[in-house]
Amino acid sequence: MKKLSNYLALGLKALWLVLAVMLVLFAVLLSGLRVALPHLQQQKSYIEDYLSQRYAVNLTIGQLEADWQKTGPTMVLKDVSLQQSASSPIGLDIQSIDIELDFWRSVWQQQLASNQFILSGLEVELDADRLGQGDGSQPSIQNALTSLFLEQLEHFLVTDSTVRITRNDTTQVVDVTSLKWLNQGQHHQGAGALQVRELATNSASFQIDLTGRKDSLTGVMYAKAKDMDISPWAGALIETRRPLKESRANLEVWAEVDNSQFSAFFARFDDSRLEWAGRMKSV
Numbered sequence: 001m002k003k004l005s006n007y008l009a010l011g012l013k014a015l016w017l018v019l020a021v022m023l024v025l026f027a028v029l030l031s032g033l034r035v036a037l038p039h040l041q042q043q044k045s046y047i048e049d050y051l052s053q054r055y056a057v058n059l060t061i062g063q064l065e066a067d068w069q070k071t072g073p074t075m076v077l078k079d080v081s082l083q084q085s086a087s088s089p090i091g092l093d094i095q096s097i098d099i100e101l102d103f104w105r106s107v108w109q110q111q112l113a114s115n116q117f118i119l120s121g122l123e124v125e126l127d128a129d130r131l132g133q134g135d136g137s138q139p140s141i142q143n144a145l146t147s148l149f150l151e152q153l154e155h156f157l158v159t160d161s162t163v164r165i166t167r168n169d170t171t172q173v174v175d176v177t178s179l180k181w182l183n184q185g186q187h188h189q190g191a192g193a194l195q196v197r198e199l200a201t202n203s204a205s206f207q208i209d210l211t212g213r214k215d216s217l218t219g220v221m222y223a224k225a226k227d228m229d230i231s232p233w234a235g236a237l238i239e240t241r242r243p244l245k246e247s248r249a250n251l252e253v254w255a256e257v258d259n260s261q262f263s264a265f266f267a268r269f270d271d272s273r274l275e276w277a278g279r280m281k282s283v
Contacts, residue, residue: 055141058083071115072103088141089130095121113154122161129167150214155182173197187211200228221255
């Protein structure tokens with residue numbers, strides 16, 4: 001019995017010693033991070049080279065500022081550029097990315113937990129014909145971005161941004177005034193306002209509700225427009241000698257998503273009108 005007590009005592013001492021060493025190492029690591037973060041700008045080229053080589057892209061960061069706040073590291077990246085190329089169907093230009101991570105919550109959840117993740121002035125060039133292509137010989141930037149925004153981040157905000165989608169040599173421009181996004185496990189929700197330039201001159205509100213993993217999403221997208229000026233679309237669709245004076249549309253649009261593909265579209269128009277100089281035509 002005495003031997004057993006001795007073994008237990010030795011075991012507890014060893015356990016406490018291991019815990020103490022781990023705590024000291026962890027404290028040293030945190031101190032090192034606090035000291036190193038303000039000097040991260042000097043290592044910017046190494047970050048650019050690592051990401052460029054890993055994903056076979058041309059990535060540049062104009063400026064990188066970092067510090068340590070109460071809850072964890074904060075970073076501001078300015079003038080971030082990812083050039084569209086043969087290996088990347090996605091091109092990005094971002095005026096600024098503001099990141100505030102919750103270090104302890106990230107460790108506990110084993111997921112990036114951010115108090116703030118804001119992308120401002122985002123310009124996206126998207127070659128829809130090449131999405132999903134690749135031989136799989138190395139990680140793709142497309143998969144990395146999808147994982148980041150659908151799986152790794154809890155939430156993020158996009159403001160004052162533009163998306164240009166090219167398909168079959170035709171480009172469509174969508175201005176995203178704002179987008180708030182929330183990920184809760186395999187439940188993904190977004191809400192904001194957007195404008196499709198070739199259809200309208202003002203914005204429509206939208207909501208997105210999806211479930212599933214990044215490659216098997218299911219759900220619905222909904223948009224609602226009130227007094228939308230659809231003169232760009234109406235003027236191109238209806239040819240007339242009279243100038244289009246006013247075009248207002250009130251409509252709702254639903255799009256169903258199945259297995260990460262659009263499967264159905266529905267639309268409803270209410271109290272909309274087209275007016276030419278000198279006369280009015282109701283629709």
